[in-house]
Amino acid sequence: MKTFRINPNKPLDSLRKSKSGFDSRELRESAGKGKIIHELLSKINSEADIEAVVSFYTSNGWIEENKKTDYIHFLSSVVEKFPFIFPGKEFILSEREIAGADGAVWRPDRIVKGTDNRWKVIDFKTGREKNEHKKQVKLYTNLLSEAGMTVESSHIIYIDTERFSASLTDVL
Numbered sequence: 001m002k003t004f005r006i007n008p009n010k011p012l013d014s015l016r017k018s019k020s021g022f023d024s025r026e027l028r029e030s031a032g033k034g035k036i037i038h039e040l041l042s043k044i045n046s047e048a049d050i051e052a053v054v055s056f057y058t059s060n061g062w063i064e065e066n067k068k069t070d071y072i073h074f075l076s077s078v079v080e081k082f083p084f085i086f087p088g089k090e091f092i093l094s095e096r097e098i099a100g101a102d103g104a105v106w107r108p109d110r111i112v113k114g115t116d117n118r119w120k121v122i123d124f125k126t127g128r129e130k131n132e133h134k135k136q137v138k139l140y141t142n143l144l145s146e147a148g149m150t151v152e153s154s155h156i157i158y159i160d161t162e163r164f165s166a167s168l169t170d171v172l
Helices: 024-043 049-059 065-081 131-146
Strands: 092-094 110-114 118-126 150-160 166-171
Touching: 024 049, 024 065, 024 118, 024 150, 049 065, 065 166, 118 131, 131 150
Parallel strands: 118 150
Antiparallel strands: 092 110, 110 118, 150 166
């Protein structure tokens, strides 16, 4: 079997233009924005965290200064729209590894402790809804149940990086 490397910073000519009409630079920028938003969401436990988290990522060069307010407004709207995902640090497990019986390791974006020791599984995604996303979240739910945790619900938050909007898909 041949092995080869692809330099992600130098796209192949055939990938410069996608069928949707976006050039590869736009696609990379959109993917980068999605990764930044995902990272920000993993650091926010409540609305009180938003400004400090965005300021940190701005001062470290991840967010352009002229976009800082856009990120603060967007993240505030996500917290306002889905408050059950951001109840405060003592109720959230972010990016914690779960080992399956087969030895595979999985990492849900967020597990939120609710009342009566019941849990919610949250995964953040960018792009279009895909059935594989639901399968992934169902797997997280099953693994946590097998570990003795009571999972009351599981959700996917889809982030539209172009419109700075978010929507919820219930999985369980």
